[in-house]
Each structure stands twice: as C-alpha cells, then as structure tokens.
Amino acid sequence: MSQFELLPLRCGHIVDHPVESFLYRTKTSELRIDAPCIAWLLRSPTDLILVDTGPGTRVQAPQHYRSNDPDDLLPLELVRVGIKPDAIKTVILTHLHNDHVGGAEHFPEATFYVQLKELQEAVWPVPFQRPIYEVNRRGHAPAWTSILDRYVALDGDTAICPGVSTVMLPGHTSGSQGVLVDTNAGPHLLPGDLVPLADNWKANGASWIPNGNHTDLYACERSFQRLAALGATVLPSHDPRVFDHATYPLPQLAQDTA
Ligand SMILES: [Zn+2]
Structure with missing residues (x-):
C-alpha cells in the first residue's frame, strides 16, 4: 500500500469573509476571516498528485488576493516545496468553483479528474452559483473551460492510483x-x-454543520454520514489553521514504519 504525505499550498484567499457563511444557521458574532484557498500536494515515493489548483493569478482572480499577497501564489508555493509544475501529471478537482480550478493552466502536462456530474453542473448551475462557476458573464470563458481537452470525467468513486481514491460527497x-x-x-x-x-466537522465528526453555500442539504447530510463511516482524518478546505502544520499526517500520529 502506497503511503502519502499531504502538503497544503496557499493559493489565494476568500478575503474578509464572514465565518457565518461557512456555518449554516450558526451565529458567530460577525467574525470575519481571510479564508485561504488551498491546493493539496499528495506525495509518495512513487506518485505525485495535486488536489485542486486554487483561484489562479491576481489578474485572473483579483478578488482572491490580499493587497500584500504576491501576484501568483501557487507557483511560489510549488518552488517552496521543490516541485516544478511540469512534474504534475495528475490533478484531482473536488469541484469546479473558480477558487478550486482557476490555477489549472499552471499545469500543462496534467490530466484533470473531475466528476461528470460536476461538469454538467458547471454548464448549468443553480442561479446563485453562476458567478462562482463564472458562467454569468457574456464573452468570458470560465476557468473550468480552459482544460476541456484534458478532463477525465468520473462516474462515482474511483481509484486514481494505489493509496488515492475519490469519494462522492455531494451537497x-x-x-x-x-x-x-x-x-x-x-x-x-x-x-x-x-x-x-x-x-463544520465538530468534535471530529460527532456532529456537523453544513456549509452555508450548498445546493442540497439532504445530500450534505448523507455525505457527512459517509464521512463519519470512513473514519478518516478530515482536513478542511478553507481553514487558516490547516497551515499550523507544513505536512500531514502530523508526526505524533505517524506510526514508525522503519
Ligand atoms: Zn466551492
């Protein structure tokens, strides 16, 4: 069994974002945060996989950059961890919102694994999600269309390589x-x-709160139940505290495999 480490890469921010909008029907005293957009590098002795690509450059996605951020965060993060973009051959996209797929063009050698259902949703989303799929502007090509020739459209749970698989989590x-x-x-x-x-994943899954931005609360509930059954360590997608650690699993949790 291939064993991976996971490295979070900072690709941008949802700037000055109300925490409440992440926590459906929960009052959080008007607290606002710069929520990081995170790409995850999965690295084993034999495989290298990227999960999500962030929002892209400042020119592409100015709303996801703070004034003091460098203009293109993801390439700098890759330099920091010693990876050239050409070396990334496999990218898994959790979904096609612009803060997850906008940086796709950085990876000219990659194949992009996404669910067929998500591609269909991106073409014709519910109206309130049209801006986040970038299908609301006449004459503008959404970021997710820039890699149409390089998708593999998945139909449900799929093994990508030994040690890495996708799991349907709609909602x-x-x-x-x-x-x-x-x-x-x-x-x-x-x-x-x-x-x-x-x-959102309180007490390590003992209870849960849906993301305020959702398309189906019943699906969220079923997906949370599935997460609980999987018994995995869950690493959130926009939580600043992810960067308290440079790599996962945390060393104190790792078993001695020597
Ligand atoms: Zn999203």
Whole structure:
C-alpha cells in the first residue's frame, strides 16, 4: 500500500469573509476571516498528485488576493516545496468553483479528474452559483473551460492510483468529490467544500454543520454520514489553521514504519 504525505499550498484567499457563511444557521458574532484557498500536494515515493489548483493569478482572480499577497501564489508555493509544475501529471478537482480550478493552466502536462456530474453542473448551475462557476458573464470563458481537452470525467468513486481514491460527497455542489489518501497514520480525507472549516466537522465528526453555500442539504447530510463511516482524518478546505502544520499526517500520529 502506497503511503502519502499531504502538503497544503496557499493559493489565494476568500478575503474578509464572514465565518457565518461557512456555518449554516450558526451565529458567530460577525467574525470575519481571510479564508485561504488551498491546493493539496499528495506525495509518495512513487506518485505525485495535486488536489485542486486554487483561484489562479491576481489578474485572473483579483478578488482572491490580499493587497500584500504576491501576484501568483501557487507557483511560489510549488518552488517552496521543490516541485516544478511540469512534474504534475495528475490533478484531482473536488469541484469546479473558480477558487478550486482557476490555477489549472499552471499545469500543462496534467490530466484533470473531475466528476461528470460536476461538469454538467458547471454548464448549468443553480442561479446563485453562476458567478462562482463564472458562467454569468457574456464573452468570458470560465476557468473550468480552459482544460476541456484534458478532463477525465468520473462516474462515482474511483481509484486514481494505489493509496488515492475519490469519494462522492455531494451537497455543496451535486458533483463534489472528496479524496481519500492512505498515510502511515491511517486514512486522511480531503472533503472539498463539504467541510470548509474544522468547525463544520465538530468534535471530529460527532456532529456537523453544513456549509452555508450548498445546493442540497439532504445530500450534505448523507455525505457527512459517509464521512463519519470512513473514519478518516478530515482536513478542511478553507481553514487558516490547516497551515499550523507544513505536512500531514502530523508526526505524533505517524506510526514508525522503519
Ligand atoms: Zn466551492
């Protein structure tokens, strides 16, 4: 069994964002945060996989950059961890919102794994999600269309390579998927925007709160139940506290595999 480490890469921010909008029907005293957009690098001795690509450059997505952020965060993050974009051959997209797919063009050698349902939803989303799929502007090509020739459209749960598989987790969007990753401290799960903050997955899954941005609350509930059954360590998609650690699993959880 291939064992991976997971490295969070900071690709942008949802700037000055009300925490309440991540936590459906929960009052949080007007608290606002700069919520990071996160790409995850999965690295094993034999495989290299990226999960999500962030919003792209400042020119592409000015709303996702703070005034003091560098103009293109993801390439700098890749330099920091010693990876050239050409080396990324496999990208898994949890869904096609612009803050997850906008950086796709950085990876000219990659194939992009996304759910067929998500591609269909991106073409004709519910009206309130039209801006986040970028299908609301005449004459503007949405970021997700820039890689149409390089998608692999998945139909449900799929093994991508030994140690990495996708798991259907609809609710935030109808084609959302998570990524289940084997590590030497047990399975870790990247849930996409089903779980934007650790607070959505309270007490390690003893209870849960849907993302305020959702298309189907029944689907959210079923996806949370599925997460609970998987028994994996869940790493949220927009939580600043993710960057308290440079890599996962946390060293104190890792078993001695020597
Ligand atoms: Zn989203």
